[in-house]
Amino acid sequence: MNIDLFFQYIVAGITYGTIYAIVAIGFNIIYNSTGIINFAQGEFVMLGGMTAVTFHTFLPLPVAITAAVFVTTIVGALIEVLFIRWLYKPSVLRMIIITIGISILIRETALHIWGEGVRALPYFSGTSVSALNIGGVFVSPQVLWVVSIGAIVVAFLNVFFNYTMLGRQMRACSANRDAARLCGINAKNVVTFSFMLSAAIGALGGSIVSPITYVQYDSGTPLAIKGFTVAILGGLGNSTAAVAAGMILGVLESFTIAVLPAAYKDVIAIVILLGILFIRPSGIFGSTEAARLKEF
Amino acid sequence: MRTSYTQVFGFTALIVAIQILTMVTNSSYHLTQLTMTAYYSLLIIGLCMLIGYAGQISLGHAGFFCIGGYVTAFFTTHDLSSHKANPVIALLAKAGILIVRPDLYGGDLLTVHPWAACVVAMLTALGVAWFVGGPVLKLKGHYLAMATLGFGTIVYRIVLGTTFLGAADGISDVPPFRVLPGIEISGNASVRVINYYFAWGLVTAGVLLLLNLIHSRAGRALAAIHGAEDAADAMGIPTARYKLNTFVLSAVFAALAGVLLTHYNGGIGPSEASVMKSVRYVAIVAIGGMANLWGSLFMSLILNYLSLRGYFGTYDDAVFGCILILIMLFAPEGLIRRSILRDLRRLVSGGGVEETGS
Numbered sequence: 001m002n003i004d005l006f007f008q009y010i011v012a013g014i015t016y017g018t019i020y021a022i023v024a025i026g027f028n029i030i031y032n033s034t035g036i037i038n039f040a041q042g043e044f045v046m047l048g049g050m051t052a053v054t055f056h057t058f059l060p061l062p063v064a065i066t067a068a069v070f071v072t073t074i075v076g077a078l079i080e081v082l083f084i085r086w087l088y089k090p091s092v093l094r095m096i097i098i099t100i101g102i103s104i105l106i107r108e109t110a111l112h113i114w115g116e117g118v119r120a121l122p123y124f125s126g127t128s129v130s131a132l133n134i135g136g137v138f139v140s141p142q143v144l145w146v147v148s149i150g151a152i153v154v155a156f157l158n159v160f161f162n163y164t165m166l167g168r169q170m171r172a173c174s175a176n177r178d179a180a181r182l183c184g185i186n187a188k189n190v191v192t193f194s195f196m197l198s199a200a201i202g203a204l205g206g207s208i209v210s211p212i213t214y215v216q217y218d219s220g221t222p223l224a225i226k227g228f229t230v231a232i233l234g235g236l237g238n239s240t241a242a243v244a245a246g247m248i249l250g251v252l253e254s255f256t257i258a259v260l261p262a263a264y265k266d267v268i269a270i271v272i273l274l275g276i277l278f279i280r281p282s283g284i285f286g287s288t289e290a291a292r293l294k295e296f
Numbered sequence: 297m298r299t300s301y302t303q304v305f306g307f308t309a310l311i312v313a314i315q316i317l318t319m320v321t322n323s324s325y326h327l328t329q330l331t332m333t334a335y336y337s338l339l340i341i342g343l344c345m346l347i348g349y350a351g352q353i354s355l356g357h358a359g360f361f362c363i364g365g366y367v368t369a370f371f372t373t374h375d376l377s378s379h380k381a382n383p384v385i386a387l388l389a390k391a392g393i394l395i396v397r398p399d400l401y402g403g404d405l406l407t408v409h410p411w412a413a414c415v416v417a418m419l420t421a422l423g424v425a426w427f428v429g430g431p432v433l434k435l436k437g438h439y440l441a442m443a444t445l446g447f448g449t450i451v452y453r454i455v456l457g458t459t460f461l462g463a464a465d466g467i468s469d470v471p472p473f474r475v476l477p478g479i480e481i482s483g484n485a486s487v488r489v490i491n492y493y494f495a496w497g498l499v500t501a502g503v504l505l506l507l508n509l510i511h512s513r514a515g516r517a518l519a520a521i522h523g524a525e526d527a528a529d530a531m532g533i534p535t536a537r538y539k540l541n542t543f544v545l546s547a548v549f550a551a552l553a554g555v556l557l558t559h560y561n562g563g564i565g566p567s568e569a570s571v572m573k574s575v576r577y578v579a580i581v582a583i584g585g586m587a588n589l590w591g592s593l594f595m596s597l598i599l600n601y602l603s604l605r606g607y608f609g610t611y612d613d614a615v616f617g618c619i620l621i622l623i624m625l626f627a628p629e630g631l632i633r634r635s636i637l638r639d640l641r642r643l644v645s646g647g648g649v650e651e652t653g654s
Contacts, residue, residue, distance in 0.1 A: 037438040083625065091628075092437040093353055097582060098624045100355075100575055104617030112610070221571060225449060228442055263457025270446040277443050278431040
């Protein structure tokens, strides 16, 4: 493998890694505020991409994406209010099954609205064949869009969680829910908001990658599995580590395509997931002691 | 134990009644779907044992079903006649493990005997379940769900991406399976009734086996593990071994279901391994009341039959998704158990039956 090709694979890996990291951050936001793994997380990404494509038929691109994010956020809020808000201390098994049910419902609804066709937004700038030559490596402008928007999302979240009232309330709830409620924080609204935020981030991610990866009614589940792999790899609940873990998975995956048939691409992510779960469930950046204290 | 025999008798009566009903109304074509339902039910009762009694969720049982189905389909359709000279093949042929059967064009095919293929399929499932189950069952909650979902997805991706397993087309032209003289598992209309009874007889035998297991030392150990794993461990119950054994047992049930349904349908496709199938099985166990073998079996009979007859149309998966959500929201203990069994028991015993914690 020559050096140019090597960097080409790295670029592809980083592109996919960004979207995995965005899904993983979505997992983390909901996990931190509720202790639930939302199996419908991948569906938010799919829904965002699909609605953005539909809106783009009559709206300019930035407006269409904003509208798609808005719609998905509403869906996220509805899910929380309808299915989760009023449950009293649900067991983990129950929550797993409910969120799986929700993911099926979203997917089937998407199938009936949009059909089985593969859709995509146009490239934000340039076309599918335009490429920037950066030191001998050809990079599609869309890759730069994905990576930079991904970086903005992460930066925004850091500011949000550290410097805004709502973000700090969310962190308080994830640290100790009862104590947060004693301080006058409305924990239920915080949970609703975490679903909205997670849906919004997922939808934004789905919109920006759809020109590269395309979107289909069933593209949510594989993304959810990979996003979860990344969330675990970085340590559940740790969003900064999720970005690094996303890059690791993305790059590993893009190199395995060079060796193995592409049909087995998804298998690699799952093998990594299983390996991590078996050997070090706290993630490569997480601490083992902290993981032991969490409730799985 | 007395009650379980009345239940078995009642269930057998129901199966016979259904057959007589189809005979009287001259609609025996329903039996085809009912036989397929029986094989899915075989998987369901095994899964019910794992989820309901051992308290371990599996979102990958369609994977074991497919391992069974694909192994038997591959061995009974793969023509070995070009390797006749190979001493190993010759020895196997002499031992009766390989059989010669005519193909569509009048030539001869040398394939593995269905019985041998069935044994290999179940052993494969057993081995895989044992290998995967060891580390997977150390996980709990979300991690366990994701790991088993991951396992199911791996099987799906492999059967979809492997050319000698037919890739997206699956394997077809699987020969009938002559289990015993006179009993041949195939979709042939002339053997429909005998197949129907064989399939449901097998399910009943499976239920009896599991019921005996539940009322034995192993069953009580599983109940303890489900209730409080740490406490069970402290009592000296080898929790890991019991969980693994139950997992392997349910995987073998799933593989057997896969083997028999593949012979019955004459083929298998990758859609059988899809995540949606696994979720559907969990949905049926959930609606049947988790730790309720009869409830799960009954719901499996109704839902699988309706689904296979196509009553849900294009909303097939959506129906199962709705069922999952509604049951978990409003009746996490399952439909059957909640509305009938517990209330009945409370009436009979006169006292309150303790609520089992969700």
